[in-house]
Amino acid sequence: MRVGLTGGIASGKSTVSAILVELGAVLIDGDALAREVVEPGTPGLQQVVDAFGTGVLTADGDLDRPALGAIVFADEARRKELEAIIHPLVFERIVELEASATPDDLVVHDIPLLAESGRAPTFDAVVVVDVPVETQVERMLTQRGMTREDAEARVRAQATREDRLAIATHVIDNTGTLEDLRRRVLEVHADLTGPAA
Missing domain, CATH: 3.40.50.300 (P-loop containing nucleotide triphosphate hydrolases)
Structure with a gap:
């Protein structure tokens, strides 16, 4: 189910x-996957940087969530832009994880x-x-x-x-x-x- x-x-x-x-x-966690698809070195993180600039990165090259949050929670158009990057990547991972579950799993x-x-x-x-x-x-x-x-x-x-x-x-x-x-x-x-x- x-x-x-x-x-x-x-x-x-x-x-x-x-x-x-x-x-x-079996848990498929959208939040965890949304973090996973923008880890350093991922195409997802590169797409976010391309769209929002290097100001959304920490000194270590990680996604600076508070900085990005300040942009997207204040501007609906920017939030939708971020979602258009993240959602398809998360969906790909969901499909992979679902395929690994058995028919009897919840x-x-x-x-x-x-x-x-x-x-x-x-x-x-x-x-x-x-x-x-x-x-x-x-x-x-x-x-x-x-x-x-x-x-x-x-x-x-x-x-x-x-x-x-x-x-x-x-x-x-x-x-x-x-x-x-x-x-x-x-x-x-x-x-x-x-x-x-």
């Missing part, structure tokens, strides 16, 4: 994917921008990790040290909470404790892997 897992920034999606991996799921695609991509219908199920916007912003302030302005800009750059919930076949509320979250993930996992799945 192929499952799309999504949620807004700071919703706790990474925690949910880690629990699913503990339960035996293959979970961790895709931050699933609602934006229009790819929800390509999955057997869509799991949305859900928290209110205020919770997302608060977590970015306290856990990531962002300014309120930056945090709110990141939220605005993504699909709305309503857009994500509209594509969900399963919703995981993450406003409670870690134990509450684990219990809900176990329920969803059982539903996805049970006899009816």
